[in-house]
Amino acid sequence: MKYKTAFHCTRTELANVLRAIADAVEGKGSDTYPLPKTDSFRKLKLAVKDEGDRCLVSFATKDDDDLFCSECGSSPVVDTSYKHLKKRMQATFRTLLTAARNGTMPQQATVDLFVEDSHTMISFSGYGDEFYNDYMDAVHSLEAACKQGDTATASAAVEELNRQKSACHARYK
Template identity: 35%
Template sequence: MSDDMTISKYLDAGELAAFFRALADAVENGGHDEFACVDDFRKIKIGVKNEFGQISLKAKFKAAKPCAPEAVGADGEPARPKYKDLKKRMRGSFKILVKMVHDGVEPPREAVDAFLADAALMVGYPGYGDEYYESFTQVCAEFKAAYESGDLERMHAAVDGLVHEKSRCHAKYD
């Protein structure tokens, strides 16, 4: 499975209740069968309609991480994701960092680590803003130091620096 899964089917009221019980169990105890990887979700969207006595269920699950094992390159190292996929992944962690820091709240370690790891990967892709990579990497290091110190003011300044670097690069390359 990739990082998302869709379920679309018609069922009766009893089957709908069983679906929700199985989903709750998968979130609480780990995914399996129909709900593989649901326990590590990023987003769940569920729509239920009563259509002429038949219940229509549409559910879409986006996992935080791909469920399938990572692809391995010829050198035995994990294969790099496509640049577009990496940027999409970074967008999510960056959004939460900016919002939380601007709200005066320390972001979760998982989001910080994911963003910094993806940022380090991103600067290894030639042709996507190479001339900005060094300054971006420096601001990432400043953000990491600010986060490690727990200083929200420093984090705020560093996040603003990251926004600035992103804007400079994206103005030319997006």
């Protein structure tokens, strides 16, 4: 989901606004300024424009909540074009890769979405068909490791998927 806000403040208030933003990122919140959700974000944008006697502060965050529906456990995206599928997979894979490199277990909903999208991806022919068998073996390894709570095996599976992705994209992108 995207969360945006914009408001005006004086130059002297700007330092307090920036402190409030830092506090919000740390989870302390702020009732003084209308700041968007910052407890978990994938992207954060901050812009300050000097407009003479005041400043326009624009603040936006984007999180991974738009990747899947937490209530039903599935993706809200209904477009199954290859282009949109790959964009969604890129975002979920980035989340998986970050978790693997931090030595943490990714959220099960993220893994489930990635597995579902992987099955959809291999239904498209002509986009690296010769890589699909090894790719799906690594996807199933990731899925099994996550269900067992094995962080090391899950991380190894994600790194293997990253290696395979690089090889396939080097040839087909």
